[in-house]
Amino acid sequence: MISTNEAFELIRDSVRPARLQMLPLAESVGCRLAEPIRSDVDSPPHDKSVMDGFAVRSQDIQPGMSELKVIETVVAGGWSEREVGQGQATRIMTGAPLPAGADAVVMIELADVRSDDSGDWVQINIDQMPSGKHRMTQAANFAAGEVVFDARHSIRPIDIGLLAEVGCHSVPTYAKPSVAVLPTGNELVGCEHLPDRGHIRNSNGPMLTAMAESLGLPTTSLGIGRDDPTQLSQLIELGLDHDVFILSGGVSAGMMDLVPGLLKEQGVEQIFHKVKMKPGKPVWFGVRNADDRQTLVFGLPGNPVSSMVGFHLFVRAAIDQMTGGTAGEPESMSCLLASPHQTRGDRPTYWPGRLIKDDQTTRTVEPLAWNGSSDLRALGQADGLIYFSPESHDHPAGETVEFFPL
Ligand code: AMP
Numbered sequence: 508m509i510s511t512n513e514a515f516e517l518i519r520d521s522v523r524p525a526r527l528q529m530l531p532l533a534e535s536v537g538c539r540l541a542e543p544i545r546s547d548v549d550s551p552p553h554d555k556s557v558m559d560g561f562a563v564r565s566q567d568i569q570p571g572m573s574e575l576k577v578i579e580t581v582v583a584g585g586w587s588e589r590e591v592g593q594g595q596a597t598r599i600m601t602g603a604p605l606p607a608g609a610d611a612v613v614m615i616e617l618a619d620v621r622s623d624d625s626g627d628w629v630q631i632n633i634d635q636m637p638s639g640k641h642r643m644t645q646a647a648n649f650a651a652g653e654v655v656f657d658a659r660h661s662i663r664p665i666d667i668g669l670l671a672e673v674g675c676h677s678v679p680t681y682a683k684p685s686v687a688v689l690p691t692g693n694e695l696v697g698c699e700h701l702p703d704r705g706h707i708r709n710s711n712g713p714m715l716t717a718m719a720e721s722l723g724l725p726t727t728s729l730g731i732g733r734d735d736p737t738q739l740s741q742l743i744e745l746g747l748d749h750d751v752f753i754l755s756g757g758v759s760a761g762m763m764d765l766v767p768g769l770l771k772e773q774g775v776e777q778i779f780h781k782v783k784m785k786p787g788k789p790v791w792f793g794v795r796n797a798d799d800r801q802t803l804v805f806g807l808p809g810n811p812v813s814s815m816v817g818f819h820l821f822v823r824a825a826i827d828q829m830t831g832g833t834a835g836e837p838e839s840m841s842c843l844l845a846s847p848h849q850t851r852g853d854r855p856t857y858w859p860g861r862l863i864k865d866d867q868t869t870r871t872v873e874p875l876a877w878n879g880s881s882d883l884r885a886l887g888q889a890d891g892l893i894y895f896s897p898e899s900h901d902h903p904a905g906e907t908v909e910f911f912p913l
């Protein structure tokens with residue numbers, strides 16, 4: 508049986524990066540950039556005023572009152588036609604291009620305007636003006652040709668402004684993989700039904716679909732697969748028409764665990780089966796490589812918490828790798844254990860835990876009462892999973908543990 512780290516490595520080695528997809532800017536949030544993005548403009552594109560006021564030559568501002576002839580007005584979006592000469596000023600608005608000749612801006616609050624037959628005059632009652640005051644120089648932020656985002660940057664809503672500024676209206680991204688979800692088991696009924704004798708509701712289908720959709724992936728729910736080779740094979744064929752195919756149930760050692768065998772029959776190569784972890788040990792991973800498409804196939808164990816952990820660790824890592832990331836453990840943080848906890852067995856354990864939020868300096872996490880991989884109720888109160896290494900079975904309060912937020 509392989510370790511979780513070996514599983515991540517195998518995923519890294521077998522997953523091809525997804526293809527490039529050009530997306531309209533507004534649809535690119537959540538994707539990773541497939542190429543670096545360079546600006547095609549200077550920012551700002553010209554020397555500009557950052558105040559409403561008067562563009563002046565700084566050397567014209569002398570101790571005592573300076574009076575300058577107003578020769579022109581320039582607003583944002585406009586362009587001044589006249590050079591500011593000695594003894595002259597141009598009325599200017601925030602964002603407007605600084606006129607030739609001027610090297611500073613006097614704020615409107617420090618200026619008084621008077622008019623006579625010869626036009627407007629501005630009186631400025633300050634003793635001096637440093638060159639460059641309230642002026643932002645062309646390309647102060649970045650110049651045309653500069654890289655503003657590296658490849659693989661993950662596009663957030665706040666990045667859309669800069670992408671717009673540099674003219675990136677069609678964004679080179681890694682294509683989002685399509686996902687299909689197929690829970691299997693003769694005992695399963697839809698959640699709209701009251702289960703009959705021997706039956707339970709299908710929790711995994713809706714949960715795994717929601718988890719895939721929350722990653723922004725187009726996700727198809729294939730209904731419920733029965734433990735019947737003919738029906739299951741037909742549904743598997745549909746699932747293999749996607750980039751990522753997630754099954755749950757039927758991957759253990761029971762007589763109805765048909766999934767690995769049927770996947771192999773349809774050309775899916777097994778990469779690993781069983782990972783040393785609790786819950787989720789029977790997890791199965793394989794790939795089918797066709798010329799035009801690689802399908803990643805995950806057979807997650809049927810117990811819902813096992814399925815959830817398998818998705819959180821491995822499906823996410825694979826999707827991350829396909830979309831330009833690096834397949835690895837999900838993010839975690841170090842916490843102190845709030846209460847003592849005992850584990851059993853020789854497998855690392857992921858145990859539902861709740862963050863105790865009243866302490867500002869150290870994060871403390873409390874293991875929840877949990878009945879194991881079929882018990883979804885503890886997850887409802889959990890903020891994440893506490894990792895207990897198998898080296899010790901007794902974990903005292905105050906022990907430092909890794910915590911994987913969900
Ligand atoms: P299996 O991996 O098929 O052996 O299933 C392991 C356990 O998980 C059994 O108790 C199943 O009834 C249960 N189980 C399987 N699939 C689901 C599902 N979609 N929702 C809830 N429980 C399930």
Ligand code: MG
Pocket residue numbers: 691692693756757763809
């Ligand atoms: Mg089953």
